[in-house]
């Protein structure tokens with residue numbers, strides 16, 4: 001048994017004060033992060049230093065006394081392991097030098113070698129060494145769809161035009177690629193668990209590109225398969241799985257499935273409705289619009305309290321934002337929100 005409120009909430013236990021963690025809790029909004037980040041030209045080089053990753057994961061825990069830590073890494077380490085050549089350029093976000101542009105690129109992909117991601121597993125081990133005892137560590141991966149979208153687009157994008165074109169012209173090749181990514185994500189998450197993570201979050205950050213039908217066909221099928229693989233494996237079967245879907249064009253009851261422990265609600269979702277639908281079935285985390293943290297202390301306080309009030313009697317509520325903390329947020333504003341939750 002563990003004494004962590006976060007893991008208890010994932011098992012649908014009720015708490016007077018909800019456990020708290022934040023998507024993208026370690027990152028550019030923290031001056032202590034910036035201080036370390038300055039030593040690296042390429043963000044990925046920093047991700048390859050396990051001791052540094054551990055220190056970065058610990059920073060928000062030390063500052064805010066949060067209830068869970070998240071591995072410091074990135075979802076794009078997996079496509080990078082396939083040889084797509086990931087780099088992060090200043091102010092531009094991620095870019096692949098060898099993106100997937102035609103079906104042949106998928107047929108000719110080199111096979112996935114878990115050893116190339118050894119730096120991630122070592123980061124898990126180092127982080128576990130320095131985290132407070134009993135503080136859970138969340139491991140993660142991107143959903144197969146979100147990883148495919150980045151791999152095809154070659155970078156972040158406003159409209160993901162290439163990805164949408166690939167989907168409509170080469171659906172079978174895309175499905176082959178999604179299967180390859182699903183298998184890689186399974187191996188990757190299993191090894192994170194073997195290295196010490198206590199829960200898993202799957203980020204479907206580009207779910208919003210898909211119509212209702214395509215969300216099922218190109219994303220959920222593979223995420224469910226990935227979850228099933230984790231539940232069928234004796235090392236990972238007990239690990240709680242959290243799913244984040246960005247702005248999904250689907251009702252919450254159609255989105256969730258039996259192998260999930262928790263749904264991470266995007267800020268546009270109606271948490272009241274979700275709480276009625278999912279009560280006693282799934283834990284719920286998230287939903288506060290990260291932009292609220294740009295407002296006055298009073299607004300932050302009130303908006304935070306609103307969510308706490310709605311979720312007061314919900315068994316398995318975890319406080320989180322409805323998407324990641326953005327770099328423009330003042331760390332002091334996060335403190336206001338946390339005070340409101342804990343008061």
Ligand code: CP3
Pocket residue numbers: 023024025026027028037043070071072073074075076088093094140156203205323324
């Ligand atoms: O506390 C944490 O969450 C840190 C670990 C973490 C990072 N990325 C570190 C990071 C996690 C869980 C992620 C997930 C991630 N990465 C997602 C899913 C979450 C979401 O926001 O939807 C996505 C889509 C990515 C891809 C990615 N990585 C982008 C688009 C960028 C550039 C812009 C941005 O959003 O920060 C990154 C780089 C990145 N990953 C940074 C950090 C701290 C910033 C790098 C820098 O300092 O230059």
